[in-house]
Amino acid sequence: MTITRRGFSAALGAGIAMPAVWRSASAQGATIKIGMVLPVTGPAADSGRYALIGAKLAIEQVNKAGGILGKQIELITEDDQTTNPGAVLAFSKLASQSDIVAFLGSIRSTQNHAMAPDILKTAKPVMFGGTDPALTHMGNQWLFRCRPNDSYSGRVLADFGMKTLGKKNWAIVHSTDAFGTAGGKALSEAITKGGGTIAIDQGYANQSQDFTPVVLAVKQSGADILGSYFTFENDLGIFARQLRQLGVNIPYVGSPSIVNVVATKLAGPALYNTYGVADYAEESSDASKAFGKAYRDVAKAAPDNQASWTYDAITILAKAMNSAKTTEPKAVRDAILAIKGHPGAEGEYNFDQNGDGLHGYNVVKNEKGNIVFDKHIEFTD
């Protein structure tokens, strides 16, 4: 075989052009890529593992049902190291990949706040699980929440404590991060509005090794009920144990972390007979039960909100893109906001114009380590 000059030039040209053609073909995509920021290292690494299982479970189900626009979903993950700078770095790494069409942010409000400016610049939908109400009220149109926000949790905690348990004089203990501060404020406002009083409002810094001063302050305050917003399970475990050791046995209602799997395991009997608001409660609906069963089969562990919100985030994105018939960000945004009556693991999604999908909470009780569904409280205002 002889190589002509023309043949050589054609082969050389094709060789040079091939990578670009290949890249272009890849960008158009055999798959629909979704980016996910999650903690793989750091104090919340454990919850990151659950979040990943939830997302993968949804992807498997969506892909089995035909995927998005006939293509399979591919999940691209980045470690946020459980820190704000880590979350910003992880998101910018994902955002630099132009073929990622949407993202899953963090369950931690403080990290979503840190990423928010980059999310605004990227201008693609980001589903998230943080519950600080401000996140959907600060003019960032690309943030969509897959859990109820803390204005609802505060109202449900206050409502349950005052009307069901009949207690009026509150001690509030909350983390001083974005989640804890917003939650504590929402609870405080709801108590005051409902006619209750605040005996003590005590913040603490995350990753404390000792809560004796906090527990003693609660004990001295004369409060007849305790409400809390804890960010990390370790902190909650230490606090709950010291609470019982130092003889504080007033009724205790807490934010969702009080009923998550890790916290109940760490605290053990110290959290028995406490109540919590839970966005995910297995017995609350048929969709929640179905998710719980599928999750148990895969994870061999009890399901909680760490996995349910990522599961819902993927199914909502798939539903929105299939209904918009495109992955173009603006059209997907409109399709998400148009979702009404979607049965998710967390509850029924009815997106409002702020990007909040859920508007109520379940009340659950820790009965000797088992989380038992009590009731669901939904708000329309």
Place this chain on the structure above:
Amino acid sequence: MDIALQLLFTGIGIGAVYALVALGFVLIFRATNVVNFAQGEFSMVAAFLMVVCAVDLELPYWLSFLIALGGMALLGMIFNLGVYYPLRHRSFLPVIISTIGASIFLANATLALYGPQPQVLPGWFETPGIQVGPVYLDSQYLLIIAVTIVLVAFQYWFFEHTLIGKKLQATSQDKEMASLLGIPVARMIMITFIYSALIGGIAGILVAPVLFVSIQMGSSIALKAFAATIIGGFGDVAGAIIGGLALGIIETFGAAYISVPYKDGFAFLVLVLFLIFRPQGIFGERVAEKA
């Protein structure tokens, strides 16, 4: 008054933990003139070894404790050979960076082997604590305080009344002179690393039932212990103990009477004040250089 007593007990308990980890810092600093930033990870690794033996394998607690200590002795040996020994003739900076690298490696290796989930390690005693008048005494904190006292007494006897202790002291004071006197310097440094890994491990095992066993448990304690060594006077054993206890008490009282969210702030405020007004610490001597 009742509250102050309760706070004092808790402050001493948490301070004893800082003191134990600080002891490890001091011993290695005296022997090698470098700060071992993996000292906190020694505590974490020992706590995980206890979980594996006592919880996963359901071995008796005392046997698990001995196995964990054996593991820590081995880790101290490997640490010396892999992290310090190859760099022993270099300045302090590469060695410090090497210990930081080892700290990251130990944390991530444990994460990869055991997973990120925090674990519960039962305490030594069935009874969680006892009520003495108005004060609740957590049995684990009582044990931590008792062990700290025993270890300090042991350390005094070991360094002041045994030949090997005196050889270790000679090595830490002047390696060249010790070598000229026939003291096997490399072996003495090896013993120091093993001993400080054991002390760090004991601290981790003791504190695990209180703070739970997690990848981060070592680093959060080590930071305070490091501050304690500076406050006490770097390189001074009594200083590490006093510094640790002082830090525990200051942050507990500061949190109770001034502000809970700034609890860590009080500890580091004291550290900054010492660095400004008494950089040699409580027991340290001012080092003057000739012009």
